[in-house]
Amino acid sequence: MSASKPPLARFEHVSLSFETPNGVLKVLDDVSYEISEGEFVSIIGPSGCGKTTMMNMLAGFQKPTAGSVTFDGAPILGPGPERGVIFQDYGVFPWLTVKDNIAFGLKLKANHVSIKEHNDICAHYLALMGLSDFANSYPKHLSGGMRQRLAIARAYAVKPKFLLMDEPFGALDAQTRLNMQNLLLQVLGAEGKTVMLITHSVDEAIYLSSRIIVVTARPARIKRIIDVAFPYPRQEAIQELAEFGEIRKIVRELVMSEYQAQQAQGSVRFSE
Ligand SMILES: Nc1ncnc2c1ncn2[C@@H]1O[C@H](COP(=O)(O)OP(=O)(O)O)[C@@H](O)[C@H]1O
Ligand SMILES: [Mg+2]
Known part of the structure; x- marks a missing residue:
């Protein structure tokens, strides 16, 4: 620096x-x-x-x-x-699956991310946060701690500065x-x-x-x-x-x- x-x-x-x-x-x-x-x-x-x-x-x-x-x-x-924000109260979308929650920010940046890259990024952060087995679950089926990990994964996936x-x-x-x-x-x-x-x-x-x-x-x-x-x-x-x-x-x-x-x-x- x-x-x-x-x-x-x-x-x-x-x-x-x-x-x-x-x-x-x-x-x-x-x-x-x-x-x-x-x-x-x-x-x-x-x-x-x-x-x-x-x-x-x-x-x-x-x-x-x-x-x-x-x-x-x-x-x-x-x-x-x-600027990626992780809110105090999880901030996950209940109507999206775990995978789609992680993908949410990437879709906003859709022009910059190919479908393959997109899937790779989701898989990477699902694994990192120990959520791979829950990719297609909805947040209501997760524990509080898992929901928080999901919110973190979603913010990390966009790779904000x-x-x-x-x-x-x-x-x-x-x-x-x-x-x-x-x-x-x-x-x-x-x-x-x-x-x-x-x-x-x-x-x-x-x-x-x-x-x-x-x-x-x-x-x-x-x-x-x-x-x-x-x-x-x-x-x-x-x-x-x-x-x-x-x-x-x-x-x-x-x-x-x-x-x-x-x-x-x-x-x-x-x-x-
Ligand atoms: N939009 C708002 N309108 C009125 N008061 C608010 C609003 N947002 C926060 N406050 C009040 O501002 C104070 C600081 O809130 P906040 O920044 O959330 O505190 P902290 O994060 O340090 O616990 C609190 O008293 C809260 O009730
Ligand atoms: Mg606060």
Whole structure:
């Protein structure tokens, strides 16, 4: 990565308020940061602080009230295939089979993908996610964890330059979660993507990220940005290192203090 390259994603003095029947809810307050190509950035902060809203801006689903969000140097006007989103609540289509869910994004890019390539890509990601035997099943016949793996496969299949992942492993049991984290590292190693991951797991953030952005209770502001210097490819064993433990302690304390701030602040606060 050359130092002269502009950042892939840039938040500049971004604020956002929602107009609600109860008044104005301020969700983001003067957020500025950049994500360079090849970086893995995790966002961690209390529930309801504005993390998903922030990701929605980069995905192209939400415009800032003030400030700007740019991708590859241009303002974001809407969603695009170079930004693959894995939603918090699976985001699979119940009316499509497992295989057709994976193929969905590829069909949107139909001009670029031949039928053979298309089938190969589907088979590859079905196998990678352990879903080959369920290719022709519908999501309602899958467990929660399998549906989540399907959502991940669908996003990976399009090979987006930028992966936006909103608590993608939250509903998985500990062992499957670790498998998915390792698989993600493997896919990144092979395909060299840039990632923004929202997570509640401090360990997950440290294990996967090159940087962790801790955000405050709502309205979300940047509290601290922490570099995680472990080189890639990463092995599970780094989780046992003293240095890992030190970062864990720092991040946990930052996140805990924001949960406490959120509790002290009481329920949702609106302004006129
Ligand atoms: N479209 C919307 N209209 C009004 N309020 C919203 C909307 N989307 C989110 N919110 C509110 O904004 C706050 C931040 O939401 P969100 O970004 O989903 O938080 P997080 O992902 O950090 O848990 C919450 O209080 C939520 O209820
Ligand atoms: Mg969220």
